[in-house]
Amino acid sequence: MRYSLRLHSGPAQLKRTILDTPATKKTVSLSADLTELNGSGASGTATATVRNQRIKHIEVHASGLTPDAPHAQHIHYGEQALHECPTLALDSNGDGRLNTVEGVPAYGPVVVSLTTTGDTTPTSFLDVTRFPVSESGSYHYSRDNIRITKVAGTGYPGPDGTGTAKEIAESIREGEGVVVIHGVDYNGNGEYDFSAGASELDPNLPAEATDPAACGVLD
Numbered sequence: 001m002r003y004s005l006r007l008h009s010g011p012a013q014l015k016r017t018i019l020d021t022p023a024t025k026k027t028v029s030l031s032a033d034l035t036e037l038n039g040s041g042a043s044g045t046a047t048a049t050v051r052n053q054r055i056k057h058i059e060v061h062a063s064g065l066t067p068d069a070p071h072a073q074h075i076h077y078g079e080q081a082l083h084e085c086p087t088l089a090l091d092s093n094g095d096g097r098l099n100t101v102e103g104v105p106a107y108g109p110v111v112v113s114l115t116t117t118g119d120t121t122p123t124s125f126l127d128v129t130r131f132p133v134s135e136s137g138s139y140h141y142s143r144d145n146i147r148i149t150k151v152a153g154t155g156y157p158g159p160d161g162t163g164t165a166k167e168i169a170e171s172i173r174e175g176e177g178v179v180v181i182h183g184v185d186y187n188g189n190g191e192y193d194f195s196a197g198a199s200e201l202d203p204n205l206p207a208e209a210t211d212p213a214a215c216g217v218l219d
Contacts, residue, residue, distance in 0.1 A: 027051040028173040032216030034062060037085065038097050038184045040213035046179045048218055053169040055146040060114065063138040065213060066185040069192060070128040071139070072210065075218070076178045077168055078108025079155035083176040085215035099200050099211050100182065107178035107215065111151045111168050114179075120146045126202055128209065148172070175219035184211045 027049065034044040044062030048055055065071055077083075086098055086106035093102075110122040115130040120143075124130065132139040147165075154163035163171075171177065185208055187195045192208040199210040 026173065027056075030172075030175065030177075030218040032179055032218045034060075034179060034181065034214040034216040035085070036064070037103075037212045037215050038186075040064065040066075040184045042181065042214040044181070044214060044216075046216055046218060048172075050148075050169065050173050053148045053165040055112070055148065057144050058114065058142070058146065060132075060141040060179065060181070061139075062134070062141075062181055062214060065134040065137050065139070065181070066183050066192070066208075067134055067137040067190065069183055069185070070131050070133050070209075071213065072126065072128060072131045072182040073114040073141070074110040074122075074125055074180055074182075075112040075114065075172065076104075076107040076109060076180055077111045077154065077163075077171055077176055078104065079161075079163060079167075079171070081108035081155070081176075081178075082106050083108070083178065084217060085178065086212075097184075097186070097196065097207075097211060099207060100180075101200050103180070103212055103215075107180060108155070109151070109153050111154065111163075111172075111177070112146060112148060114141065114143065114146075116141070116143070121149050122151055126205070126210070128205075172218065175217065177218045179216050179218060180212050181214040182210050182212055184208055184213045 042064040048058040086103035110125045113124040148169045152160040156163045196207040199205040
């Protein structure tokens with residue numbers, strides 16, 4: 001059996017296709033429209049096919065980003081998150097921009113790092129050497145066979161709030177994962193600098209390199 005379920009989120013219509021046959025049980029195709037955060041001007045799309053605890057294939061196509069700069073990208077999820085993209089209402093320090101931590105109540109912590117090579121766990125969430133570099137402000141990312149792992153701090157009962165790979169994968173398949181692209185050149189000088197201060201994630205990195213630039217719910 002194959003059926004399509006159309007869901008609406010604001011003005012954008014997202015489509016989820018569930019492939020439910022004996023050979024493809026628990027295989028879900030997800031898609032998202034990525035819209036700008038922090039006035040970045042970025043936009044794009046993401047598509048993913050998830051089966052059991054593995055992302056069989058994922059693509060991210062983005063434009064309007066800081067040109068010729070690395071852009072960290074992740075799938076975020078938290079059991080207690082709102083499973084949506086944040087707004088400036090979450091700007092808790094009142095500085096007029098959203099940093100990554102301020103967005104966590106909306107999208108949750110990192111559960112998958114969408115790196116170009118190597119490790120894809122949250123351990124790699126700041127390894128900017130293995131994330132896409134935008135060519136003239138755009139990039140096209142594709143990767144296969146990403147394993148979803150257990151992740152601490154995802155809000156589940158038990159030690160460290162750890163979600164199992166099965167729990168996290170089920171939630172992503174149910175449309176609760178959020179793709180976030182990072183990197184915003186606030187002062188428009190063509191590079192990430194400390195004009196907006198240091199990142200709350202790593203004081204050795206500028207906030208421009210880690211603040212969220214675009215976001216979309218995989219549904």
